[in-house]
Amino acid sequence: MTKEDYGSLSDIAAEFVSALSRGLKTSVLYPANSSIPGEFRQTCWEKLSAALDERECIEFQIGRQEILFDSESVFESDGRETDLSGIMHRDGVRGIRFRKGIDLHEFSRFFDCLRTVLVSTEAYEDFVNILWESDFDFIEYDAVDEFTVTAAAMEVPRLASEHTLSDSDVGDLIRNERATSATGAKESLIKTAESANIAKQGLRPTSRFVADLQYFSEQEKDAIRSMLEKDQEVSIEFSAIDLLFDIAINERADRDFMLTCDTLDNMFNTLLDGEKFALLVYMIEKYRSTVTLLSKDARLRSERLRQGYNRCGDRIRISKLTEILNRSESEDLDSVQSYLEQLDWSALTQLLWMLGELEYFPARKMLCDLLQSKGRKKPEIISGAIYDARWFVVRNAANILGQIGTDKSVPPLKKAAAHEDERVRWEAVLALCKINSGISNDALISLLTDDSDRIRRTVVHHLGKNMVKTAQSALLSIVTAKQFKMFEPAEQREFLNTLALVGDQKAFACLKKLAGKRFTFGSESAKRLRDLAFQALTLQDGDYVDQILNKWASKSKGVHRASAKSALARRMKNRESKARNV
Numbered sequence: 001m002t003k004e005d006y007g008s009l010s011d012i013a014a015e016f017v018s019a020l021s022r023g024l025k026t027s028v029l030y031p032a033n034s035s036i037p038g039e040f041r042q043t044c045w046e047k048l049s050a051a052l053d054e055r056e057c058i059e060f061q062i063g064r065q066e067i068l069f070d071s072e073s074v075f076e077s078d079g080r081e082t083d084l085s086g087i088m089h090r091d092g093v094r095g096i097r098f099r100k101g102i103d104l105h106e107f108s109r110f111f112d113c114l115r116t117v118l119v120s121t122e123a124y125e126d127f128v129n130i131l132w133e134s135d136f137d138f139i140e141y142d143a144v145d146e147f148t149v150t151a152a153a154m155e156v157p158r159l160a161s162e163h164t165l166s167d168s169d170v171g172d173l174i175r176n177e178r179a180t181s182a183t184g185a186k187e188s189l190i191k192t193a194e195s196a197n198i199a200k201q202g203l204r205p206t207s208r209f210v211a212d213l214q215y216f217s218e219q220e221k222d223a224i225r226s227m228l229e230k231d232q233e234v235s236i237e238f239s240a241i242d243l244l245f246d247i248a249i250n251e252r253a254d255r256d257f258m259l260t261c262d263t264l265d266n267m268f269n270t271l272l273d274g275e276k277f278a279l280l281v282y283m284i285e286k287y288r289s290t291v292t293l294l295s296k297d298a299r300l301r302s303e304r305l306r307q308g309y310n311r312c313g314d315r316i317r318i319s320k321l322t323e324i325l326n327r328s329e330s331e332d333l334d335s336v337q338s339y340l341e342q343l344d345w346s347a348l349t350q351l352l353w354m355l356g357e358l359e360y361f362p363a364r365k366m367l368c369d370l371l372q373s374k375g376r377k378k379p380e381i382i383s384g385a386i387y388d389a390r391w392f393v394v395r396n397a398a399n400i401l402g403q404i405g406t407d408k409s410v411p412p413l414k415k416a417a418a419h420e421d422e423r424v425r426w427e428a429v430l431a432l433c434k435i436n437s438g439i440s441n442d443a444l445i446s447l448l449t450d451d452s453d454r455i456r457r458t459v460v461h462h463l464g465k466n467m468v469k470t471a472q473s474a475l476l477s478i479v480t481a482k483q484f485k486m487f488e489p490a491e492q493r494e495f496l497n498t499l500a501l502v503g504d505q506k507a508f509a510c511l512k513k514l515a516g517k518r519f520t521f522g523s524e525s526a527k528r529l530r531d532l533a534f535q536a537l538t539l540q541d542g543d544y545v546d547q548i549l550n551k552w553a554s555k556s557k558g559v560h561r562a563s564a565k566s567a568l569a570r571r572m573k574n575r576e577s578k579a580r581n582v
Contacts (some may be wrong), residue, residue, distance in 0.1 A: 014074035016047040017060070017067055019536045020086040020111075021075065027115045041111050045104050052100045059097045064089045064223065087117055089221060091127035095142035102138035108533055110139055223330040237279050240267070241420065243288045248305065248456050250291065261304055265311065278337035284312050284342040313340075313347025322357045329360040332514030337366050345374055348381040355385070362387055368396055379404050384413035389422040398424065402431025407439050414443045422452050434449050441468045448474050451488075456498040457494050475499040478509055489528055496536035511537040512548060515560065534560055538567040546571065 023040030294302035385397035401409035416428035514533035552566035
């Protein structure tokens with residue numbers, strides 16, 4: 001990639017940070033061995049490499065709500081738990097520098113460091129500490145704990161006095177943090193930091209960071225408290241999901257099993273109301289794996305859990321997701337997309353309904369791509385949208401069927417090609433062209449007489465390009481009709497050239513007749529049609545073409561005399577060229 005591929009250096013930097021943020025969000029929703037995070041990691045690396053091609057060092061300043069590059073904002077916080085600037089700022093990172101010389105391996109380790117912080121649920125992982133332990137060669141960072149302690153030592157001499165921190169003090173501090181309730185997090189941590197004898201020297205970065213908590217602003221203390229509350233909440237919810245599914249698997253009494261399933265359903269609704277998509281995706285995955293686990297020895301229970309899984313894609317849940325996406329065009333699509341990707345083909349009908357309700361193009365585009373992927377095994381379900389009363393739903397369905405690209409898609413596309421709205425017919429034609437099979441090309445031949453000139457020209461160009469011989473009869477009927485004289489010259493040329501390419505001697509006879517017409521007082525349009533027929537005729541191979549060209553070239557006053565000589569010379573040159581290449 002070059003700079004021109006991305007734009008200005010600021011644009012490249014913004015795209016890198018955006019790709020990094022999206023990659024981290026996706027990595028939280030997939031297991032470590034999934035290929036999806038690896039694809040995002042590769043994209044991030046390509047954008048970073050493009051930036052380093054322009055400058056020896058790419059430096060970002062980290063704020064709580066944004067990330068800056070050259071004093072220009074390139075990322076703004078979305079307020080979610082996987083927010084890129086938030087996780088770095090909360091751990092004390094205030095600047096990140098990537099220097100030229102970094103390779104994919106080192107960047108991948110940096111990416112994994114961020115992912116480790118995001119997915120850790122058993123205990124809090126400090127990003128600064130992880131960076132320190134990674135010992136990068138070409139990645140540098142500025143951490144608040146290092147310069148805060150230095151500044152404090154200059155301003156408050158007592159901080160530089162000799163104190164020691166015992167192992168028990170550190171242990172008490174960590175145990176206190178883990179045991180802290182959400183409501184008393186700030187006060188308890190401050191009290192612990194004040195009671196410990198903390199020295200500037202000999203401390204790990206994380207320990208110094210917490211030790212200086214008493215010197216932080218109230219805003220920073222509130223941020224730390226919020227972080228602890230969120231970590232505790234997420235950890236509890238993941239554990240609760242695991243616990244409930246374990247109970248469902250091992251429950252002996254059917255009545256208790258049904259109560260557990262009801263609890264799972266209620267929990268899912270609560271998480272959806274709170275828009276906690278990482279937990280929702282995790283829960284859907286647990287549904288699916290548990291259904292598979294119980295399918296052999298406990299089919300009835302497996303079926304009950306499958307009902308819970310299927311409800312993840314029912315009208316009620318899909319309606320809720322639609323409301324979320326319709327709030328604004330800038331609404332984060334990644335989380336909703338990750339949710340929808342977990343659903344199977346049984347949700348296709350509801351997803352098609354959703355397609356008709358979405359208000360913004362980015363959301364519709366995301367859903368169309370998803371339907372294309374999920375609809376390959378069940379194109380007949382996608383076909384049902386062709387009968388929708390809303391033209392834009394039919395158009396999107398036609399596009400999806402074209403992307404699926406099987407002959408099963410042709411019958412519904414033929415119906416879409418007869419739609420009253422030209423935009424729908426146009427999309428159906430493009431879809432049939434993509435399929436490009438015998439049955440789809442037969443459907444296209446019937447559209448040569450469509451009212452829309454752009455549809456006719458697209459169809460005839462496709463038939464000529466792909467040498468569809470079966471189109472000859474329909475083309476002959478059109479070019480010999482009186483209405484053909486009313487076509488625009490460009491369209492006449494397209495039809496005549498295609499007839500020459502796909503036709504046999506019947507097509508030659510027609511073109512010869514049109515090209516050989518004589519006019520005493522002929523109109524300019526009639527003469528132009530004659531010349532176009534002559535040009536098309538020269539596209540055919542065969543001795544019979546050479547014979548008529550020689551005849552016209554030998555006439556002393558023939559209208560095609562000069563053109564025929566030129567055509568014969570070109571044909572001879574082309575044959576000699578082909579012979580040399582053999």
